[in-house]
Amino acid sequence: MELDQAKIPQATAKRLPLYYRFINNLHSQGKQRVSSKELSEAVKVDSATIRRDFSYFGALGKKGYGYNVNYLLTFFRKTLDQDEVTRVALIGVGNLGTAFLHYNFTKNNNTKIEMAFDAQEEKVGSDIGGVPVYHIDQLEEYLSEEISVAILTVPANEAQKIADRLVEAGILGVLNFTPARISVPEGIRVHHIDLAVELQALAYFLKHYPLDHEES
Numbered sequence: 579m580e581l582d583q584a585k586i587p588q589a590t591a592k593r594l595p596l597y598y599r600f601i602n603n604l605h606s607q608g609k610q611r612v613s614s615k616e617l618s619e620a621v622k623v624d625s626a627t628i629r630r631d632f633s634y635f636g637a638l639g640k641k642g643y644g645y646n647v648n649y650l651l652t653f654f655r656k657t658l659d660q661d662e663v664t665r666v667a668l669i670g671v672g673n674l675g676t677a678f679l680h681y682n683f684t685k686n687n688n689t690k691i692e693m694a695f696d697a698q699e700e701k702v703g704s705d706i707g708g709v710p711v712y713h714i715d716q717l718e719e720y721l722s723e724e725i726s727v728a729i730l731t732v733p734a735n736e737a738q739k740i741a742d743r744l745v746e747a748g749i750l751g752v753l754n755f756t757p758a759r760i761s762v763p764e765g766i767r768v769h770h771i772d773l774a775v776e777l778q779a780l781a782y783f784l785k786h787y788p789l790d791h792e793e794s
């Protein structure tokens with residue numbers, strides 16, 4: 579099952595964890611195969627897109643049979659490095675940060691928040707959802723090579739300063755939940771998730787693009 583990662587389009591790669599979660603559930607239920615229609619309904623991606631995505635994985639569905647669940651699962655595990663845990667640090671233990679610490683990410687995928695940092699003394703030294711909270715001044719001291727990803731849930735005006743320190747400390751990927759657009763050197767990946775913007779976009783789409791008129 580050799581695969582050239584570079585050939586998978588980014589949009590397809592982004593859907594991988596979604597597919598993985600569903601296929602994993604099917605596997606635990608003892609299902610052997612799945613049709614693109616079933617998949618499509620479950621993950622809410624149209625079946626033409628699923629067929630195209632899966633063709634990149636070398637998974638060619640057979641008419642009347644569908645896709646082999648074991649094959650897909652082995653593929654996804656390998657591609658998503660499910661055998662390897664991605665260790666994550668979270669910066670900013672406010673309302674959003676605290677919610678993430680309580681959320682059990684490991685249930686369906688192998689990412690684990692190992693430590694958190696905050697600037698408020700009263701939060702430092704606590705343990706939230708099994709994750710220790712350290713002072714932000716100790717960032718460089720505690721971040722180790724094994725931690726490659728950071729979640730940013732600090733106020734927007736602190737985001738760039740913290741991002742600079744994270745990069746300096748060897749972080750490779752930042753999941754930025756602040757509205758600030760941060761700049762990082764080439765080779766560092768930043769994914770922005772602005773919940774307010776997403777909600778606004780959804781409201782706008784509901785108003786202007788009712789689903790029964792949507793083009794797929």
Ligand code: ATP
Pocket residue numbers: 669670671672673674675695696697698714731732733736740
């Ligand atoms: P809260 O109600 O706990 O303040 P919030 O999400 O409304 O939460 P924000 O002002 O967005 O508060 O701050 C989020 C968290 O980031 C807070 O816990 C705050 O102490 C922390 N924080 C602020 N500045 C920094 C910094 N420079 N480094 C690390 N953490 C910081």
